[in-house]
Amino acid sequence: MRFEGKSVVITGGAGGIGKAAVRLFAGEGARVMLAGRSEERCGDICTEMNNQGYTSQYYTGDLSDKNYCEGLIANTVETFGAIDILINNAGIIPRGDILQTTDEMWFAAININLTAVFYLCRAAIPHMKKQGGGAIVNTSSVWGLYPGPGHLAYCTSKGAVAALTQNLGRDHAPDNIRVNAVCPNEVNTPMLRSGFTARGLDPDKAVEQLNATVPLGRIAEPEDIADVIAFLASDKARYIAGALIEVSGAKPVY
Numbered sequence: 085m086r087f088e089g090k091s092v093v094i095t096g097g098a099g100g101i102g103k104a105a106v107r108l109f110a111g112e113g114a115r116v117m118l119a120g121r122s123e124e125r126c127g128d129i130c131t132e133m134n135n136q137g138y139t140s141q142y143y144t145g146d147l148s149d150k151n152y153c154e155g156l157i158a159n160t161v162e163t164f165g166a167i168d169i170l171i172n173n174a175g176i177i178p179r180g181d182i183l184q185t186t187d188e189m190w191f192a193a194i195n196i197n198l199t200a201v202f203y204l205c206r207a208a209i210p211h212m213k214k215q216g217g218g219a220i221v222n223t224s225s226v227w228g229l230y231p232g233p234g235h236l237a238y239c240t241s242k243g244a245v246a247a248l249t250q251n252l253g254r255d256h257a258p259d260n261i262r263v264n265a266v267c268p269n270e271v272n273t274p275m276l277r278s279g280f281t282a283r284g285l286d287p288d289k290a291v292e293q294l295n296a297t298v299p300l301g302r303i304a305e306p307e308d309i310a311d312v313i314a315f316l317a318s319d320k321a322r323y324i325a326g327a328l329i330e331v332s333g334a335k336p337v338y
Contacts, residue, residue, distance in 0.1 A: 086318045088113030091164035093156065095147060095204070096174030098125035100273025101223065101313075104306035105171055108314050110138035117160045118142040119174070147174055148195035153203035161211055168215070169317045170208045172201045172222045172245075177275060178237045190237045197241035198248070205252060209261060217260030219317045222249050223309075224265040226330055232337040246328050253326020262325040264316045269332035270294055270303040300333035 092109050096102035097118030110116045110133045118140060120126045126142035133140040143159050145152035160167050175197045178189040201222055212218030227235060228242025245265065252263040270276060277287035295302040312331050315321055 085113040086314070086320075087169070090114045090168040091117070091160060091166045092169040092171065092317075093117045093119060093160050093167060093204075093208070094171040094173060095119040095156075095200070097142070098122060098129050099174070100275060100306040101268075101271060101309045102171075102173045103129055104310035105173060105313055106133065106140065108307075108310050109169075109171075109317075110136075110140055112314070114139075114169070115164045116140040117156070117163065119147070119156050120144055121146065147200035148192075150203050153200055154207045157204060157207035157211070166215055167208050167211050168218050170204060170218070170220045171313060171317065172204055172220070173313070174200065175223060175242075176238075177235070177279065179235055179279065180237075181234055182236050184234075185236050193237035193241040194244075197238070198244045201245055201248060205248075205263070209252075209256060209259075212261045213256075213259045218262075219321075220252065220261065220263040221313050221316045222263070222265040223313075224249065224267045224328060226267045226269045226332050226337055229267055229328065229330070230337040249328065250326045257325045262316075262321070264321070264324055264327045264329065266309060266312050266316065267328050267330045267332075268304055268309050269298075269335050269337070271309055272303055272305050298333040298335045300335075302333070304331065304333065 087109055092114040094102055094105050097106050098120045106116055118126045123144045126144055130140045130142050143156050178193050222245050224245040225242040227239050228246050231239035249265040280287045280290040
């Protein structure tokens with residue numbers, strides 16, 4: 085029960101990695117606030133958790149809206165009395181080089197993947213400082229550290245998340261607030277599979293082909309990433325701050 089009594093916000097909480105993280109944190113004693121767009125999907129995962137005797141609630145809205153981001157943190161503090169851990173997990177993957185990237189694709193990636201992280205951290209850190217500390221784990225990507233082809237907006241936004249993480253980690257370590265990022269490669273999530281479907285590919289066959297490119301023998305499952313997120317948020321990682329943890333199965337980006 086690493087997170088007994090801790091108050092945790094998880095964005096993208098109804099998605100692949102987010103749902104795995106919700107189950108993990110709630111199962112280890114946390115009071116979990118899910119953030120997402122879909123009231124139905126967030127409600128379903130909360131019902132699942134609460135039926136098992138865990139504590140979870142949800143707060144739906146648009147992460148590109150500053151008021152929503154600030155409201156999410158305020159609502160969490162009001163509901164649970166604190167915010168101990170912030171998991172900035174929500175993200176989107178626009179695909180295309182610069183000639184294929186529309187204004188809408190560019191700003192959607194920047195707003196959801198980066199600016200929302202800025203808003204949420206800026207809202208949460210004062211509460212954490214007042215409480216005497218906290219932990220923030222952002223989801224960047226190895227594609228942000230080593231940009232691959234054909235994902236201009238995605239790689240740029242995730243690279244900026246990595247830089248933001250290192251800045252926050254250094255600035256707020258003296259406040260006993262540890263800020264780190266997990267950097268996955270491909271993960272077997274509904275978002276990844278929907279991308280294959282949109283390109284006319286069979287998701288099962290595409291994942292099978294990806295598995296063969298990974299030295300460890302398979303792409304990550306959501307639980308593989310959630311375990312690293314939980315470690316970084318836990319006291320076991322008490323001396324890790326401003327770090328970018330690659331979780332790639334030793335597979336290079338390209």
